[in-house]
Amino acid sequence: MKNELLVVIGANAAGMSAASKLRRLDTKKKILVFEKGKHPSFSACGIPYLIGGEVKSAKNLIARTPEEFLLNQNIEVKIQHEVLEIDVSKKRILILSLLDKTEFWQKYDDLLIATGTSPISPKLPGIEAKGVFAFSSLESGKSADRYIQKHQPKTAVIIGGGYIGIEMAEALLHLGMKVSLIDMAPQVMATLDPDMSEIIAAYMKKEGVDLFLGQKLESLEMDDSRTVSVVVTDKKRIKADLVILGIGVKPNSKIAEAAGIQIGAGGAIQVNKKLETSAEHIWAAGDCAESYHLVSGKEIFISLGTVANKHGQIAGINISGGKAEFPGVVGTAITKFKDLEISRTGLSEKEANQEGMDYDVALIESSVFSSYLPDSEKITVKLLSEKASGRLLGGQIVGGKGAGKRIDVIAIALQAKMTARDLVFADLAYVPPLSGVWDPVQIAARQLVK
Structure with missing residues (x-):
């Protein structure tokens, strides 16, 4: 008997790509998506450009609303619903409505886990201060944008010299702030070799960013209003009216692991080339799932919107009964800092x-x-x-x-x-x-x- 209901956990790149692909292939199957946040299908990669003023409204980062998914594709998206548990044996998930705080079970025939990632937030003194932001959702980006517009911070410290750190440094410079960047590594952009990273560091310094590399973050100090005021490393104290955490991300795989689903590279959910997990009728796609690296020949955890969308396509085909395989990745990524392009x-x-x-x-x-x-x-x-x-x-x-x-x-x-x-x-x-x-x-x- 053909399975009739697909439930998707997560309504962003991989989840909605899979749901949309499945709908094109199967007009009858019911598709139900649960999303913890307030917005489905938004561009997380656009948040630095929202804060920097290049994107004029957060609405421009939203591809489609739940109403549009239902009207145009007959895909039901329930926002502000957090999935707490997967019961593999009974083919059901436990859901918490963040709207009225009620819990309920939802049955599924097929399940796609597309839970994405969460920013790494170090457990350090002062990390809970006002004026400290990490970007896990469009709401967190909007919160940072509102805070900046209201308080007009003059000095910003960015923790982490990767893609988010580089892009946020440009955004905050554009807003007229004095920007410092701290990284525990001896270089910015640790995914590049030091000889290439040196070019980036020299350009950033020339454009006015103070770099503090090879320094370990120890604490954040607050003023009387519990607003961040100083960032403390093992070597320096740096004044800060605003702190951006860009240390990295980790896959949201805990509910899968708790359900007995096999976990693989980097803590991501283990999948085969069809994006099937170790549990029958359960797929995983996007940042929460591992990918095969075509050069190293190994499974890796990689967090890229391009990969997530392709994962979603493959998962959608296979949930419809197809036999598509995801070929793998080579880890291609690109960013820019002002007029310098980096890939x-x-x-x-x-x-x-x-x-x-x-x-x-x-x-x-x-x-x-x-x-x-x-x-x-x-x-x-x-x-x-x-x-x-x-x-x-x-x-x-x-x-x-x-x-x-x-x-x-x-x-x-x-x-x-x-x-x-x-x-x-x-x-x-x-x-x-x-x-x-x-x-x-x-x-x-x-x-x-x-």
Whole structure:
């Protein structure tokens, strides 16, 4: 007998992508989605740009409302409903309505866990102070935005030098704040190698960000109104009217683990290529689920909206009765700080060393487009290839406008298991205002085949 009800836990990228895909394939199956927050299907990646003023309203970050999902796709979305427990044997979930504080059980035929991630918040003195924010939802982004508009902070400290930290530094500079950034690592953007990170750090300093790297956060001090006033590290005291926590995220997998569902890489839910978990009729997709890394050959925890949406597509197909498989990831990511674009894919040197790989490295500096044209900006490209076979292992790019998205060429090369020589002779486009006759990624690849 065909299963008739899909219940989805989580109404963002993976959950709604799966629900929408299933609805296109099956117009009869009932789809019921439970979301803890107040908004389904919003762009978490847009929060720094909301705070920085580039996005004029939080409403612009919401793709669809529950009413629109019901009207246009016959998908029922219940917001402010938190799932507390999964009862695998009875195929039901326990739900808490955050609206009236009542609890109830909901049966399912198929279940998709798409619970995403939560920001890592260190248990330190003062972390509960007013003026301290981490972004776990659109509401948390709106709260920070309202706080900034009301209190007009002059000094901001960002904890963490990853993607959120970099993007928030730009946003707060744009608002006229004095910005400091603290990271326990000796570099910003720890997913890049130090030689590439140094370029970013130098640019950030030039633009007015004070960097305190290799420093451990110890506490936050508050004033009499319990508002944050000072950030204390193991080396320094830094004045702060506002603190942004960008330390990282962890997968929301506790309810799955408590239900006896197998947990895998990085605490994410273990899944196969069809996004099936260890429990029958239960799938997991998005940031809460692990992914297979095509270069390392290992399962990993990776939190990216691009991956979450693709997971959702695969899960939706398979819940409808299809046999789709998720091919894997290469860890492609991109960000920017003001006019500097930053991207990476595959393995860094640190990761290649951890995998015990024997590799060659190319590091080149070139121009984003033909250098004889005015305003041609610098681009630095780093490539890694396997020493024995020449197979590309990873790439990193830092440079001016037009640099960052070149990482996509390297990402495709990694997925296709291309060698450095293959990349040298790839038929890429050329016109002087957009590229040199040899694209910078090909110049780097040429170094590897000399």
